[in-house]
Amino acid sequence: MKYSKSISVALGLLATLFYIIVPIVPAIAAPPFQGPPVPNKPITLKDPCAYDPNNLLRNGFMPPPGRDTPYGRVVVGWEPFIFAGAPPQFNAVDNEGIDDVPGTSQQIFSSNTFDAGIRQTVTGLKPGTYYWFRLGYSLAAKSVDGPNIRVDTIGRQVGVDPLGDTDPKSSNVIWGPAFFDGKAAVNIAAMTMLFVARSERATIFLRAIARDGSGGENRVWFDAVCMEPRLDLPTVTIPRPTQTRTATATLTLTPTVTPTSTTTPTPTDTPTPTATATLTPTPTPTGLFSGGTGGIAGIGAILAIVALLIVGAFLVMRQRIPEGAPANPVAAYARYWIPATIGIIILIALGALVLAQPNISNQTARSSQQPSPPVTIIYVVYVIASPIPTPTLAPSITPSPTSLRQAAGSTITRTSTPPLSSSSQVMATVTRAPVQTTYSTLPVVPPPSDRPAAQHADLNLGLRGYVATQGSLALLDLAGATDPGGPQLPSLFADNRARAIKALYQVYNWDWGCNCRGKPIDDPEVTMIGLAATPGETLYLPNGGSDIMNGFRALVLYADAQRITFKYTREDTIVGGYTLHVEGIAVDPNLLALYQKSNAEGRGNLPALRARQPFGTAQSNEVKVAIRDTGEFMEPRSRKDWWR
Numbered sequence: 001m002k003y004s005k006s007i008s009v010a011l012g013l014l015a016t017l018f019y020i021i022v023p024i025v026p027a028i029a030a031p032p033f034q035g036p037p038v039p040n041k042p043i044t045l046k047d048p049c050a051y052d053p054n055n056l057l058r059n060g061f062m063p064p065p066g067r068d069t070p071y072g073r074v075v076v077g078w079e080p081f082i083f084a085g086a087p088p089q090f091n092a093v094d095n096e097g098i099d100d101v102p103g104t105s106q107q108i109f110s111s112n113t114f115d116a117g118i119r120q121t122v123t124g125l126k127p128g129t130y131y132w133f134r135l136g137y138s139l140a141a142k143s144v145d146g147p148n149i150r151v152d153t154i155g156r157q158v159g160v161d162p163l164g165d166t167d168p169k170s171s172n173v174i175w176g177p178a179f180f181d182g183k184a185a186v187n188i189a190a191m192t193m194l195f196v197a198r199s200e201r202a203t204i205f206l207r208a209i210a211r212d213g214s215g216g217e218n219r220v221w222f223d224a225v226c227m228e229p230r231l232d233l234p235t236v237t238i239p240r241p242t243q244t245r246t247a248t249a250t251l252t253l254t255p256t257v258t259p260t261s262t263t264t265p266t267p268t269d270t271p272t273p274t275a276t277a278t279l280t281p282t283p284t285p286t287g288l289f290s291g292g293t294g295g296i297a298g299i300g301a302i303l304a305i306v307a308l309l310i311v312g313a314f315l316v317m318r319q320r321i322p323e324g325a326p327a328n329p330v331a332a333y334a335r336y337w338i339p340a341t342i343g344i345i346i347l348i349a350l351g352a353l354v355l356a357q358p359n360i361s362n363q364t365a366r367s368s369q370q371p372s373p374p375v376t377i378i379y380v381v382y383v384i385a386s387p388i389p390t391p392t393l394a395p396s397i398t399p400s401p402t403s404l405r406q407a408a409g410s411t412i413t414r415t416s417t418p419p420l421s422s423s424s425q426v427m428a429t430v431t432r433a434p435v436q437t438t439y440s441t442l443p444v445v446p447p448p449s450d451r452p453a454a455q456h457a458d459l460n461l462g463l464r465g466y467v468a469t470q471g472s473l474a475l476l477d478l479a480g481a482t483d484p485g486g487p488q489l490p491s492l493f494a495d496n497r498a499r500a501i502k503a504l505y506q507v508y509n510w511d512w513g514c515n516c517r518g519k520p521i522d523d524p525e526v527t528m529i530g531l532a533a534t535p536g537e538t539l540y541l542p543n544g545g546s547d548i549m550n551g552f553r554a555l556v557l558y559a560d561a562q563r564i565t566f567k568y569t570r571e572d573t574i575v576g577g578y579t580l581h582v583e584g585i586a587v588d589p590n591l592l593a594l595y596q597k598s599n600a601e602g603r604g605n606l607p608a609l610r611a612r613q614p615f616g617t618a619q620s621n622e623v624k625v626a627i628r629d630t631g632e633f634m635e636p637r638s639r640k641d642w643w644r
Helices: 004-029 292-319 334-355 377-385 422-429 589-600
Strands: 067-069 072-074 079-084 089-093 105-110 114-123 130-143 148-150 154-161 192-196 201-210 217-229 243-249 410-416 438-443 466-469 501-511 516-520 528-532 538-540 554-560 563-567 578-583 585-587 605-609 614-618 622-629
Touching: 067 516, 072 079, 079 201, 105 114, 105 201, 114 217, 130 154, 130 201, 154 192, 154 217, 201 217, 438 589, 466 516, 501 622, 554 589, 563 585, 585 589, 589 605
Parallel strands: 072 089
Antiparallel strands: 067 072, 079 114, 089 105, 105 217, 114 201, 130 148, 130 192, 130 217, 154 201, 243 410, 438 605, 466 501, 501 516, 501 528, 528 622, 538 614, 554 563, 554 605, 563 578, 578 622, 585 614
16 A cells, blocks of 8 residues: 555554553653652551550540530540631530441531631650541531531641641641531541651641631531551651750759859850751652653653654655655655654753752652642643742751750860750740859758659649630739738849739649649639740749748759749648749750759759849740649739739
């Protein structure tokens, strides 16, 4: 036949293309920056995974009756948060659940718009390990004088702070996509997340977003939440920040009745941490044209398209040759080759531009809501022609200085690697320079604390925690007798003036039976206040109590980088006398070092301060204080007791 040779050549080329394209289809099908797969079901937990004892989330099956909070009842183990707008109501209910009968769940509801949710901080994680969690049931509906109607105006969203901070607005929180399809409620792909732990703590956020406040009540139910490590994935190296401090100090600790003071030298330079933690996730996924297997597939795709254009142009040219045409078809019909040649040049140029882009790693945490585009030539051309976006990597963290442990009579240049934690972030904005004072120890009246101070909820207020509450920001005139020895809060500051109360809090009770947090203390209504402060201003031991030995007024029963507990007696317990908790501050590094040394040596001696002796600086524009008398939390707004 006239064109048999041409057709044979064309069929041969098409067969060759078939064997080129088939092997690269899987690579083309995967979108750029494809990270580790996000499973839609547990790997090791047994369904219903919320009930599995190995579930890392406490009470993931949302059992009622919950506990009281300022916003309503919340399932034990979870905390409410308000992201924006007016707070909705919370309730732990025995309906609309999914993993038991009749079903239990955490409900969030309001007749107005709202943006709120619940959170839980998981501890004991291994930095660099992948973890997976899923919100198995999230129902959104509106009720207008009748049954629940599923709507598309209420979104659900999950997020994680891999540093364990509890602020949902923190830049460290990794949020998945907000899901507004009201028809779906069970095992929604967008409610699943895979992330890399960057510290030993991580906070899981379950968020509800109601956008329509017109008519009826917006309702959301959460249930069946589970979390587990993904040990099948390789770990990620988390570089820890390093910092160098140079200081000269002499600490002389004398376990005698007469304390020996030592002078803290004036620092010649403010020690400022400069290290930054940079997270490098591995394995490093490759894009379609970023080298490796994906890059080879991209080159193969370009060659396949070029070959198709050549064959198409050849066939078109041959089919349109009229009778009596010259023997040289290329010369006569060059106009068919010119467009094909231009197209080939453009494709090769675009491919070269894409191949010139640097390799880009995927984010360490990725929601499962990343569908793969259909495998078409249009998609391949689109990827070639589109610039490769640079993903937003997890933000770097500049942690605060940790304590400077100093040996007696030595000059130390110390490099430490503090863990990445929520406290690192809090302390990142303030430089903690030593205050100009001296610190000494006093012998403690035995016995010492019956457990490690950091794990004692009476000494370390961070274990109990606290929650914001509502009420008057003015001082209260309460009836009853007045103890002249109570701590006077105006003397906490250099100007010795009463500071404005910025916020009110309720400290959580402590259940010594389970050694766990209980409900917020509501008698008195307020057990902690936030006082207005200037970041960096010096803080002093408030006047109060009496001479406990040689002019000293209080012992330091506990201290860490951002909190301190004073006792206005020499007992290592809060049972008798006044106790003062000060939170959200920067404790002086030399005082902290002395406390840590004394604590490590058995607490036979502890740091002691004189009245109005400086102990640290304000961390922000608010300093939180709580007062206890014989162990009981007192009303800190009482004018006659603490504000004379």
